[in-house]
Amino acid sequence: MKVCKLKVLFFLILLVVTATAQERSAYWDNIKNRESTLGLKDGFIEVKTAEFTLKLVKASQTVAGLYPHSHPDFDFTPGERLEIRDKDSIYYLGDINFRIRAEDGSWKSYSTAYERKKVKSLPTSGTILAASDLSNTLPEDNPLNIKRFYEEKNGELIMRFEISNPTKAPIEIGALGVPMVFNNILEGKTLDETHSDNVFFDPYIGQDAGYIEVKQLSGKGEVLLVLPEKNMPFEAYRPLLDDPSKRSIVFEGVHEWMSLSEAYAGTEWKNIRQWNKPTSMSLKAGETRNFALKFVVAAGVKHIQDKLIEKKHPVAVGIPGYVLPMDINAKLFLNYPEEVKNIDVEPKGMLKILKTGKNNNGFAEYSVQGEKWGRGRLLITYKDGLKQSINYKVIKPESEVVDDFGRFLLTEQWFDKADDLFGRTNSCISYDYELKKQITQDSRAWIAGLSDEGGAGSWLGAMMKQLIRPEKTEVEKLQKFIDETLWGGIQYSEGEQKYGVKKSIFYYEPDKMPEGTYSDTVNYSTWAAWNKKQADDPGRSYNYPHVAAAYWVMYRLARYHTGLVNNHNWKWYLTHAYQTAVAMPVLAPWYAQFGQMEGTVFLLILKDLQHEGLTEMAGTLETAMKRRADHWKSLNYPFGSEMPWDSTGQEEVFMWSDYFGYLEKANVTLHAILAYMPVMPHWAYNGNARRYWDFLYGGKLSRIERQIHHYGSGLNAIPVLKAYRNNPDFYLLKVGYGGTLGAISNITTDGFGPAAFHSYPSTLRIDYLSGDYGPNFFGYAINTATYITLDENFGWLSFGGNLKESGKKIKVNLTTAARNRIYFAPEKLWLTLDAGTFKELIYDKSSGEIKIILNPETQYSKYAYLRLNKKLNLKLDKMNGAYKVLLSKKATVINLKFM
Structure with a gap:
């Protein structure tokens, strides 16, 4: 039996390694046999600025390398791939794309990348480092004269395009974009190599205030910022899908910074509301205009805002952010040398914004209120004409969002078809919102099979909703799901694989199922249409946290509430959560070496085992998780997955590293998160x-x-x-x-x-x-949670609550859906409730006293269970380490007096 298991494990590893190898080679598939046209044989030009060494391909004068002086061996661009990327239609930093209006009213596209030819070098003098006429590498019917200049001004690297209209008629330019080509190609690299060599980049599509930040995967080192210099508002961010390099898990692809986009808005993007209003421009006969970007360096990820302010670039800080629940009294702080001339709201009525009159260390303060659900933006015009757009998403109050989510899952997605052949009856099944129908078949077995992230997602969401806003009728349905579909269905309930979790309970085996079981409109010829043997495999560890989380939520409901759960007692649920957790590294050892999505739930289970005094189970679980954490501690970058690079293992890796005191590894993980x-x-x-x-x-x-x-x-x-x-x-x-x-x-x-x-x-x-x-x-x-902090620039702030400052009192009314956690930053005070909800926190600035107010009892919550990270003089009973607070029909007030 052990030999058989080893063979299965080896086969699984072989499948993953083979798939990964295929993905890693995919980048080259479409380009490796193409003719080299970039002109590398003619050599390179190398120039220096105050911050960079700039390397150009001599023939094309496109960027072959951009090295910061502080790290001279690091290249922000994919210069290491020059010899494979030297093909037509592969974009480089230094290329330009545009569309102009043809005589018949259509738009015609041009690009310096489509058909590479040697550009004409131009003389340099003064601040100009390199210059070229791009006419040779553009089609003969291009009516514009375009020159490109690399310059240094005030220590900044400038890339400028001079566009002239030599004709006797105006020319309408409907699209103008500059490809943003940086080294995000992960092909063939280990995690150590990607974090050393590669970058990811993020766009703020904010008009004249827009920018791109380019960060090393490690999150360490300097950050490259691309900023508008002249006539280059960041209007749109277009994926360059005509680049023949194959996009895959090792290559996200290339995008371009667009300052004009109307030619796309009326064609490929027709009827799609863009982040900014699309524009075009008319270049008069004989007219010349310059379009320029500049490249600067910030000292690190956390110093980007400082660098923007230093460069007199507009900065905006939204509190609590830019996803705006309608019941939140939000704030917006703006920093720019020029005053605001006016602020427009688009669409009208989406947002309400008012200036408060306050000025905090150069930041003008505004109040912002979401008025209507949906996407909205502020268009800020400063007195010098500069424009800044800020895109918001207005949502319902968080409690309403969560309640809506629960209702949808337990009604529209509730699958109760009797005698389903695959055992999915009484479950939250996947859903197609476009067709308004449940998904009972899909070529990806897991989507219809209630497992993996894509299939378990709906019932996991339904379970987690009950953690923060339990609803009796919904809990009753989920109890059926656990007894009839999860335990003994998705999860093995007996035999050697007990507590193992299947990859899917839907599978494709037409020869063994009744005729008509499978739709002939679904393509079942792919690798993802698993047969029963593949679907039953318990070897994918990522499925275990979903199941463990379901049991853990039901444990919390049964333990800290009365009358919500009646099919099993709290210990049954906590034991099943524990058994699922410890089964994972045994039944899914290869994948379990990686951090898991939702792996935090294992730490939460461990803490509850400790609270309950279940020391033997707690010790076993802690030992199993420490083995994993010790493995991660031995790695430089311990957050891989079956993918060459991923952003999901970091969550669990950090949480266990933090728990076991592996602080260096926790910091490595945190920095990597901040990079993306x-x-x-x-x-x-x-x-x-x-x-x-x-x-x-x-x-x-x-x-x-x-x-x-x-x-x-x-x-x-x-x-x-x-x-x-x-x-x-x-x-x-x-x-x-x-x-x-x-x-x-x-x-x-x-x-x-x-x-x-x-x-x-x-x-x-x-x-x-x-x-x-x-x-x-x-x-x-x-x-x-609700976070309350005092910031040196912005004063008292609340995230997840509405804060009022009156004299010596700070009052915060909670607005989160859960209303069960508060972090008071000045005292590093962390307050949580296992049951019951907070209504308000009141802080007396003069005395330092904190008062918390709890909401009245509910039918299922007669007690609140309060935990905090500081010792109190409270004469209250405790249960599992939590203060047990008897609620009443009125609000309960607790004065926190610390020992």
Whole structure:
């Protein structure tokens, strides 16, 4: 039997390694046999500025390398790939794309990358480092004269395009873009190599205030910032899908910075509301205009804002961010040398903004209120004419969003068809929001099979909803799910694989199933249409946290509430959560070496075992998890997955490293998260942890594409906010809260939770499949909290609550859906409730006294169970280490007096 298991394990490893190798070689497939046209044989030009060494291909004068002086061996660009990327239509930094209006009214596209030819070098003098006429590498019918200059001005590297109209008639330019080509090609690299060599980059698509930040994967070192210099507002961010390099999990692809985009808005992007209003321009006969970008360096990720202010670039800070629940009294702080001339709201009535009159260390303060659900933007015009756009997503109050989500899952997605052949009766099944129908078949077995992230996501979301806003009728349905579908169905209930979790309970075996079982409209010829043997395999560890989380939630409901759960007692649920956790490294050892999505739940289970005095189980679980953490401690970058690079293992790796005191490894992990989880004034990118391939596995519109608030947002916010509570740092709070609210930003007005939002300007909408949204909501449910802090620039602030400052009193009314956690940063005070809810916190600045007010009792919560990280003089009974507070029909007030 052991030999058989080893053979199965070897086979699984072989499959993963083979798949990974195929992905890693995929980048070259479309280009390796193409003719070399970039002209590398002619050599290179190398020049220096105050901050960079710039290397250019002599023949094309495109960028072959960009090295910061502080790290002279590091190249922000994919210069290491020159000899394979020297082909037509492969974009480089220094290329330009544009569209002009033809005589028949259509748009014609031009690019310096389409057909490479040697450019004409121009003389240099003064601040000009290199210059060229690009006419040779553009089609003969191009009517414009375009020259490119690399310059140094005031120590800054400038890339400028001079565009002239030599004709006797005006020319309308409907699109103008500069490809942003940096080294995001991960092909063939180990995790150590990617974190040493590669970068990711994030766009703030904010008009004249826009920028791109380019960061090393390690999160360490300097950050490259690309800023508009002249006539280059950041209007749109277009994926360059005509680049023949194959996009895959090792290559997200190339995008371009667009300053004009109307030619696309009226064609490929027709009827899609863009982040900014699309524009075009008319170049008069004989007219010349310059379009320029500049490149500067910030000292690190947390210093980006400082560098922008230093460069007199507009800076915006939104509190609590740019996902805006309607009941939040939000704030916006603006910093720019010129005063604001006016602020327009688009569409009208979406947002209400008022200046408060305060000025905090150069930041003008505004109040912002969400008025209508949906996407909205502020267009700020400063007195010098500069324009800044800030995109918001207005949502319902968090409690309403969560209640809507629960109702949708337990009604529209509740599958109760009797005698389902695959045993899925009484479950929350995947859903197609476009067709308004449940998904009972899909070529990806897991989508219809209630397992893996893409299939388990819906029932996981339904379970996590009960953790923060339990509803009796919903809990009753979920009890049926556990007894009839999960235990003994999705999860083995007996035999050698007991507590193992199947990859799917839907499978494709037409020869063994009744005729008509499978639809002939579904393509079942792919690798993902697993047969029963493949579907029954318990060897994928990522399925175990979903199941463990379900049991853990039901344990909490049974233990701390009365009358909500009646099918099993609390100990049955906690034991099953424990057994699932310890089964994972035994039955799924290869995948278990990696950090798991939602792996935080194992730590929560351990703490509850400890609270309950179940020392033997707690010791066994802690030992099993320490083995994993010790392995991660031995690695430089311990957060891989079966993918060459991933952004999901970091959550669990950080949490266990933090728990076991492996602080160096926790810091390495945190820095890596900050490299791919930006802070910027745009709801879609603020706190959005990078994910770009999971639409393939959990989406309806299947493609490689930067996903907007996929589950990386909610999950990566967990370690970021834990790090903040360890050591309050305002930057971490902005990152973590952006991810936390981002996790619920895509839920529709009727409660559908989609896999993610599509970032391509041709789409800009949610995906229509529920898919793997559940892990995202897991992140929200266990992480949502109210944070109260005092910032040196902005004063008293609240994230997740409305704060009022009156004399010596600070009052905060909670607005989160859970209302069960408060972090008071000045005292590093962490308050949590296992049952009951907070209404308000009151702080007396003069005495330092804190008063908390609890909401009245409910039918199922007669007691509140209060935990905090400081000793109190409270004459209250304790249960499992929590203060047991008897609630009444009125609010309960507790004065916190610390020992």
